[in-house]
Amino acid sequence: MARGARARRPDDARLAEAFGEQWRVVAAGVDALPDAAFDAASPLPGWTVGALVAHCARSGGALAVALAAGPAAGVSAADAVDYLGGVGARAEAVADTARSDAAGPGAVELRGRLRDAVAASAGGLQAALGAGSSPGWDQVVSSPGGPIRLGDFVVTRCVEGVVHGLDLGFAPARDALRIVTRALVDLLAARAPGRSVEVRVPPFAAVQVVDGPRHTRGTPPNVVEADPVAFVEVAAGRLEWARALATGRITASGDRADLRPWLPLL
Numbered sequence: 001m002a003r004g005a006r007a008r009r010p011d012d013a014r015l016a017e018a019f020g021e022q023w024r025v026v027a028a029g030v031d032a033l034p035d036a037a038f039d040a041a042s043p044l045p046g047w048t049v050g051a052l053v054a055h056c057a058r059s060g061g062a063l064a065v066a067l068a069a070g071p072a073a074g075v076s077a078a079d080a081v082d083y084l085g086g087v088g089a090r091a092e093a094v095a096d097t098a099r100s101d102a103a104g105p106g107a108v109e110l111r112g113r114l115r116d117a118v119a120a121s122a123g124g125l126q127a128a129l130g131a132g133s134s135p136g137w138d139q140v141v142s143s144p145g146g147p148i149r150l151g152d153f154v155v156t157r158c159v160e161g162v163v164h165g166l167d168l169g170f171a172p173a174r175d176a177l178r179i180v181t182r183a184l185v186d187l188l189a190a191r192a193p194g195r196s197v198e199v200r201v202p203p204f205a206a207v208q209v210v211d212g213p214r215h216t217r218g219t220p221p222n223v224v225e226a227d228p229v230a231f232v233e234v235a236a237g238r239l240e241w242a243r244a245l246a247t248g249r250i251t252a253s254g255d256r257a258d259l260r261p262w263l264p265l266l
Contacts, residue, residue: 014175015137016125019154022161022176023060023118029170030056030114035107043167043238046095052167053110054101055094059160061117066141066153067124077140080152080183081190084159086145087266125154155183163236163266166229178204181228184235184265192262197222197254201231212256222254237264 030053038050047055102110128150129136137151148156162172162180172180185205196212198220210222226234230249233239241260244250252258 012179015151015154015158015179016129018173018175018179019063019125019158019161020118020122021173022158022165023121025170025173026056026060026161026165026168027111027115027118029165029168031111033107033168038102038107038110047098048102049168050107050110051095051098051102052164053114054105055098056160056164056168057110057113057117058097058101059157059164060114061121062144063154063157064117064120064124066143067121067128067150069142072140072142072147075140075147077147077149078145078152079149080155080159081186083143083145083148083152083156084183084187084266085190090144121157155179159183159266162232163238166233166236166238172229172232177228177232180232181205184232187265188235188259188262191265192259196256197224197259199223199259200225201228204228210256210259220254222256224250224252224257224259226250234263235265237266 033049038048038053040049041047042049042052044052105113128139137149137154139150140147141150141153143153143156145156158176159180162176165172181201181204185199185201185207188199189207189209192209192211194211195208197210198206198208200206200223202225208220213221226244227249230239230244234241234244234250239249241250241258241263245252
């Protein structure tokens, strides 16, 4: 992994606000969906919109569950890159849980679950960071992926909120998109360490990746550039690399600028 990527501290001054803003975007968007939409197919194969909303309620509420359980003492903690790197291995279990969660309740109950989960997590985070003697972002909490530092877990919740918000058709909050873009760029640097390709996601992030000749000056010979939403969608497996190139949402120049061997990231 690139040292700079792993050294990044994810809990900037806007992290807590970005988490709350993004999940309120998702909850408000779901509130506006007609009841009939919950039975329709979602963009995720095998998932209804109702199952996706049920998963959002669980995902958006996971922070409240972790904080209520208290610190996980005496254990080593994963960071956001570690956690996100293991998402794929949990995908089938997550899908089964989402379908089970959505099997009984109707649209009204699912909307309420999501609103309550978002409010509980936002309130729990505010309380955890406001306690004078609290370790704040550095406390270790239990998560579905194992023990993780609180600041990093909040980053993963922003990733969930942005990705699934896009799945449901909701434009992400700017600060959440910034945080998620940087987290996924760091994950790409972990998956494809090197200095031969420059990946640019303006205005939020840039990184050098892929093993090969190192670029030191002038115009890099291998460049990938994407708008943040396109980068998130490709990283999450929602947008195919070839289609992103064909539509101009991603540009790639140079012999080594094909990132398909490392995609999707999630």
